[in-house]
Amino acid sequence: MTFHPWRWLRAKPEIEVIWQPQPVGRIAATDGHRVILMDPRQSQAQRRCAITHEQIHIEHRHVGGCSPTEERQVRAATARRLIALDELVAAYRWSRDLREMADELWVTPDVVRERLAGLAAEERRRLASVHDDLELTC
CATH class of the missing domain: 1.10.10 (Arc Repressor Mutant, subunit A)
Incomplete structure (x- = not known):
């Protein structure tokens, strides 16, 4: 079954998505709690992947960044969730x-x-x- 990150987000009104250009090399970020920053210049597929990735960071409460191991785990979880x-x-x-x-x-x-x-x-x-x-x- 296809995961729909925007439906997930709709059920989380406490999470705010802010659309603003991100620094070079970054398309999205989160504070680990309630805010997801998304670059509006992404394709629809990039948006779907990025928002899912940031949702997983929030689920794991990665505040102030995360370790390389945690980042690899989030990437793997994103792929499993989306595919x-x-x-x-x-x-x-x-x-x-x-x-x-x-x-x-x-x-x-x-x-x-x-x-x-x-x-x-x-x-x-x-x-x-x-x-x-x-x-x-x-």
């Missing part, structure tokens, strides 16, 4: 190109890459079975 395994399998069946998969999944290529890198063993087997299925039908 369900069934959706990933369907996109993988359609294309192996990260950009095309990202377009299909309505995320950025970096989020697809993160989701693929974080696959559990059973998820890897399921994705590998798509390759086997495709060979049988050709």
